[in-house]
Amino acid sequence: MAVNHIVDCISAGGTLAEAKSFPIYFAPLEGITGYIFRTTYEKYYGGIDKYFSPFVVTRDGGIMKNKELRDILPENNQGIDLVPQILTSQAQNFIQAASQMEALGYGEVNLNLGCPSGTVVSKGRGAGFLANLLSLGRFLDEIFDKSPCEISIKTRIGVEDVEEFPAILKLYNQYPIKELIIHPRTRREFYRGIPHRDVFLYACRHSANPLCYNGDVVEMKEMKMFAETSICRSVMIGRGFLARPGFCGNAGRKADDGDKVVLKAFVEELLGRYREVMSGEIHALHKMKELWIYLAPHFTNYQKYLKKIKKTNKMGEYLATVEQLFEEELSSLLKGGGAYEGKEI
Numbered sequence: 001m002a003v004n005h006i007v008d009c010i011s012a013g014g015t016l017a018e019a020k021s022f023p024i025y026f027a028p029l030e031g032i033t034g035y036i037f038r039t040t041y042e043k044y045y046g047g048i049d050k051y052f053s054p055f056v057v058t059r060d061g062g063i064m065k066n067k068e069l070r071d072i073l074p075e076n077n078q079g080i081d082l083v084p085q086i087l088t089s090q091a092q093n094f095i096q097a098a099s100q101m102e103a104l105g106y107g108e109v110n111l112n113l114g115c116p117s118g119t120v121v122s123k124g125r126g127a128g129f130l131a132n133l134l135s136l137g138r139f140l141d142e143i144f145d146k147s148p149c150e151i152s153i154k155t156r157i158g159v160e161d162v163e164e165f166p167a168i169l170k171l172y173n174q175y176p177i178k179e180l181i182i183h184p185r186t187r188r189e190f191y192r193g194i195p196h197r198d199v200f201l202y203a204c205r206h207s208a209n210p211l212c213y214n215g216d217v218v219e220m221k222e223m224k225m226f227a228e229t230s231i232c233r234s235v236m237i238g239r240g241f242l243a244r245p246g247f248c249g250n251a252g253r254k255a256d257d258g259d260k261v262v263l264k265a266f267v268e269e270l271l272g273r274y275r276e277v278m279s280g281e282i283h284a285l286h287k288m289k290e291l292w293i294y295l296a297p298h299f300t301n302y303q304k305y306l307k308k309i310k311k312t313n314k315m316g317e318y319l320a321t322v323e324q325l326f327e328e329e330l331s332s333l334l335k336g337g338g339a340y341e342g343k344e345i
């Protein structure tokens with residue numbers, strides 16, 4: 001259903017936001033989309049069918065760090081539908097972590113087969129696991145046999161080359177994966193270049209499991225590419241939501257994109273909550289600085305402000321800069337200009 005419904009909505013002059021039944025997921029972004037971010041985003045924007053937690057690393061006996069456990073505790077994730085993500089290459093550790101997650105009430109866990117970072121890949125985890133399909137097969141045999149929860153997988157399309165993908169997909173086709181989320185880049189590409197959407201369309205034709213598309217979605221109209229397939233059930237968006245929160249619409253799927261008054265309240269509350277929970281102002285400040293790298297380019301005259309935000313280590317200076325940035329933007333919007341004028345949303 002989903003894809004054709006989207007296309008109908010768009011061709012009728014609507015937006016994806018009106019395609020209520022098409023699931024939209026918030027991608028995991030380690031260091032950014034922790035529980036404070038997720039629940040604050042939900043309060044101001046919503047419209048997300050599932051949030052995926054940044055990866056939880058395992059050790060013998062289950063989840064490695066208290067900080068990671070805290071991030072997925074249900075009491076910290078009220079009001080959102082969360083799927084915890086696991087990063088490991090040890091089946092036993094996966095099963096133990098999944099059991100802990102099931103005990104917390106989760107019915108689905110996500111396996112990370114996409115992380116490209118050197119320290120992860122060198123241990124044969126994340127995208128690094130795709131280099132050894134024999135051992136990945138043994139791992140999948142065991143976890144699909146013993147996991148107490150349903151398993152979705154978030155994957156890249158290869159380590160070095162897109163030619164690796166057919167064999168990877170053939171392996172995935174042997175398991176009842178709840179949803180196969182494909183970020184169509186190889187590990188070598190990290191986040192560079194254009195995603196290989198042709199490879200995703202190959203998956204649409206050959207996957208035995210439902211698919212979710214992930215990668216560089218920043219506009220509604222990009223959804224049109226899924227027109228020819230019905231196996232793609234959902235879209236996962238990460239950096240697009242950091243840059244333009246709410247661009248897919250709110251819980252009623254009404255687009256909030258570009259509303260700088262809402263955005264101001266959102267970033268203020270986010271900072272307030274980080275300050276409450278984190279020891280030391282500097283940590284809260286770093287969190288906000290990271291977010292502004294994505295947010296700022298959607299303001300009209302942002303360069304000098306972003307430069308200051310990136311440079312400062314003082315909370316007072318940060319607050320004053322952000323205040324000025326919003327002031328300038330809101331007054332230019334009142335005059336009728338602004339970053340979103342004439343843009344399709």
Ligand SMILES: Cc1cc2nc3c(=O)[nH]c(=O)nc-3n(C[C@H](O)[C@H](O)[C@H](O)COP(=O)(O)O)c2cc1C
Pocket residue numbers: 027028029030031032053054055085112114115154183191214215216217236237238239240
């Ligand atoms: C800073 C950062 C942290 C990320 N952390 C994770 C993670 O913990 N788990 C994961 O599966 N992917 C992670 N990713 C990948 C994203 O979930 C997503 O696949 C990628 O950003 C492409 O989607 P997008 O273009 O919509 O952002 C991360 C990406 C970035 C930029």
